[in-house]
Amino acid sequence: MSALLRLDQAHRLFYGADELSAVYRDGxxxxxxxxxxxxxxxxxxxxxxxxxxxxxxxxxxxxxxxxxxxxxxxxxxxxxxxxxxxxxxxxxxxxxRAPVSRRNAIANSHVADAVLLGTVAAAASALDNGRTIPMERYTSTSTPATLVTTGLHKTYPMLAGIEWTISAYIRPLANRYIYFGSNGAGGQSNVGGIIRIDTTNDSIALVRTFANTFPGAYKIQNLGGGLYRATINGRYTSQTNSKTISVWCSDQLVTTNTTATFNVFTQAPNGPFDAGGWQYEEGAPPELNPDPTPWQHVGAATSDVTEEDTPDFxxxxxxxxxxxxxxxxxxxxxxxxxxxxxxxxxxxxxxxxxxxxxxxxxxxxxxxxxxxxxxxxxxxxxxxxxxxxxxxxxxxxxxxxxxxxxxLYQLGPELLTNPSFDVAGGAGWTTSGLADFSTPGQVRIADVAATDGAISQQVMGVAAGDLICVEYEIVSENSTISNSFRVRFGASLGSAGDGDVLIGLDPVGVNKLYHQARRDNPFMQFLAFSTGTEVVLNYISAKKMTAGAIP
Amino acid sequence: MISAILVVPVDLRERANFLALCLGWGPDSYSVPLTIDGETISHFACRADVTESFLAMISDASNGIFPSIPMTPQEISAVVVGLLSDFAAPGQYESARSHFEAAIARHGLAPL
Structure with a gap:
């Protein structure tokens, strides 16, 4: 039987005992x-x-x-x-730089961003499966009988509809309870929840949830040596820019809380505690599986991600x-x-x-x-x-x-009704201003006398966070600036809440744009925006994009 | 690093670009056209990562302390007075683009 050597799939080659750096033939x-x-x-x-x-x-x-x-x-x-x-x-x-598998998307993931009613100092790093986890020591400066929450806080990004998983390492030291929240203590609004861990028996309880934001799960791992890793997963349904992970420890038992804020502590922590190794990941909650994903260090720029014992590129x-x-x-x-x-x-x-x-x-x-x-x-x-x-x-x-x-991105099935305007009268499309379907297989959209012309359709089958490829063929257009003709995404017909893509300078022919949905089933509008703008389209197609596997 | 959105009116663009050039930023920093009315260019923007020292320089210039560059204090002051600036700490926005969109919207501006 002859052997086949696939050079294109070889990672390392040896000639005898010598490892080769390259193979040449005829130069x-x-x-x-x-x-x-x-x-x-x-x-x-x-x-x-x-x-x-x-x-x-x-x-x-x-x-x-x-x-x-x-x-x-x-x-x-x-x-x-x-x-x-x-x-x-x-x-x-x-x-x-980043490892092939980049997960953590939180800047400065080795330190907290804010300290509430206390001071922070360096602490001995922790070890999780032999990997070094940087920690900081928090010491409260709050006084007893004051309605306060204290602790360390870490800001993380938040996009509507994106499922997220947050985690941190905690050493409660002399404190009995760990409280871990997906929003800042003492001023939180309505995202995620707060869990409580009783370190005497590692029992875990959910002490606070917030409306329509906490479909996910939570978990605590006792890693030994007084070290814990807490995790919360969730999905937020409205647009915001950032929220805050919070960690605080106490001997005070808080069972439930339904007030607008969590300012219910009446005593300071029973001594300092340590926290660190902050992680924010988008997507499903791998942290909640039996083998949580390793912590990754992120520098001041979120484009700088490294992981111990893992190559980065x-x-x-x-x-x-x-x-x-x-x-x-x-x-x-x-x-x-x-x-x-x-x-x-x-x-x-x-x-x-x-x-x-x-x-x-x-x-x-x-x-x-x-x-x-x-x-x-x-x-x-x-x-x-x-x-x-x-x-x-x-x-x-x-x-x-x-x-x-x-x-390579793979395209899913067509999401629009009547994408090529073949059904008479522009069925499936809602119009405003001048939007003319009288020529079969085409639509003419125009801004006449400062009245925007537009066609709109809700893109069904899309979840917030999905990437959509919108392809459209321009038959003719008279726009001379990018602003005159645009594609608008939003929560309702005509709503610009999710931003505009300016396509006024796109040439005649087939063009594409890409949009990451900020909500489920967004509305999409093709809009002649400037007076006198007139565009004729042959079709509009919208398909979900999914990154395929590396061959 | 701090994400900075810097916006100047059209008539200040040339002077603002020269100020940026004097500060070692290179030519044509303000390159993104913006509009108020949706039809005409009213402003130009740039987005950059800056340090605390840049914020200090802007603050100093507002207080009459100007960098040593080949522009008069009056010329520098005109740019600083007309400058719309918006700064964001790391992690405050999901991306630089998100910061840009939020910042120009706060000033009633849109890309053109």
């Missing part, structure tokens, strides 16, 4: 695979991958960048020399406001644009003229700029003057996957 590298191999023979285009091509804090490329510095230059590794740079400080993206974070990297294309390119990110990856067709500026980030051709919003932190990007074969796509995605990218 051509066969292994390890890198995107540069896809340019063998001289294809136009470029590839940027932060760890290999070289990343710098100056446009000349003399000072290597380190996390979390901003990037003035990222070198092209295709061999074509199309390096991308940014001379303006405010428009530079940031170099980050560089990434580039754009602010999606004005950050961009710019290069110049020496020759025309017509082929595939590949954008690999921590949330998912996309391959789109592009045609770029010779001499045109290549932009990575804000200001890109719409499809590329919007793709960055979909893929999240950038693991790598490439432009090829050809359409990649399936085998080339797979090899490329394996390459990016090893550096922390998720697989």
């Amino acid at each position: 051509e590298r066969l292994w390890p695979f890198g995107p540069d191999l896809l340019y063998a023979g001289g294809g136009a285009g470029f590839v940027i991958v932060p760890e290999i091509g070289g990343v710098f804090t100056d446009t000349a490329g003399t000072t290597p960048a380190s996390v979390p510095s901003s990037l003035a230059r990222v070198n092209d590794i295709s061999g074509n020399g199309i390096d991308v740079t940014q001379a303006t400080a405010a428009q530079r993206p940031v170099l980050g 560089p990434l580039i974070r754009f602010d999606n406001v004005d950050d961009r990297l710019i290069g110049t294309l020496p020759g025309a390119v017509s082929g595939d644009l590949v954008i690999a990110g921590k949330n998912g990856s996309l391959i789109e067709s592009v045609s770029l003229a010779s001499g045109s500026a290549i932009l990575v980030g804000s200001g890109c051709p719409p499809v590329a700029a919007r793709a960055l919003i979909a893929v999240g932190d950038l693991v790598g990007a490439a432009v090829f003057n050809k359409t990649l074969s399936l085998d080339e796509r797979d090899r490329l995605m394996r390459y990016f996957g090893k550096r922390g990218a998720k697989g």
